[in-house]
Amino acid sequence: MSVEVLFYHLLHQPLEAALPKLLLKCLERDWKVVVQTGTPERCAALNEHLWTFDGDSFLPHGTKEDGYAEMQPVYLTDGQDNPNEATVRFLVDRAVPPPLQAYQRAVYMFDGNDPEALADARALWKAVKAEGFALTYWQQTDSGGWERKA
Template structure:
């Protein structure tokens, strides 16, 4: 079962919070798959990561650029297949309410959701219940002025 962290964004959007989390993932020697809600979001995030000042280098790829196996960060709108992420990632980041039917293929899952959007909060609560009922280990993190604080 995966360890799933729900990340309640209250101070920034995902485009600002995600680079720090991805930087920590790479520093830990891990690969990441970022599952977005649409192809357009994949393209926008691709651009945002190339322009990100901190960390200043987040090597990544998308289905448009190809070569998934070479990418430490793979950004896609397509769920993992039966063999896992196309780049072999064991860490999964969920954005825009995206859901994966293959949570069991990952060691850690980061579900980022917008705290200013009541629909997104309700959807995250539904995903929490489903993950809990699926036997996954859960944690709830809230973004504060000091950074991420674990609340549950």
């Protein structure tokens, strides 16, 4: 089975607005997810945000500190671990990806308004393409939706 690697280019809404929507779509499909952040502080901030991002939604998730990592449908980490045996891995805030062969899908979200993040995304695109993975590129629309560009 080949791994699909998706690049999501944030332009008009921040990660905090876009990520929960994508995670909810994964849960609707009964996919287990791990979200890897670039720093422990960002992991803690996203953990807090996902509890309160929408008064009408509940997004079940946890971190190492919460325990029961193997039972979490969405697991947040700043490391390369995968204790919930997720098949989908999100990489945010320029997180360094682990080997992607263990996943069905890897989603790399990057801030298009940050020149360094944009440069890192381009370099990762080239590296992942050289490894032979199937790649798609999605650009955020003005309304916060996504348009496939490649």
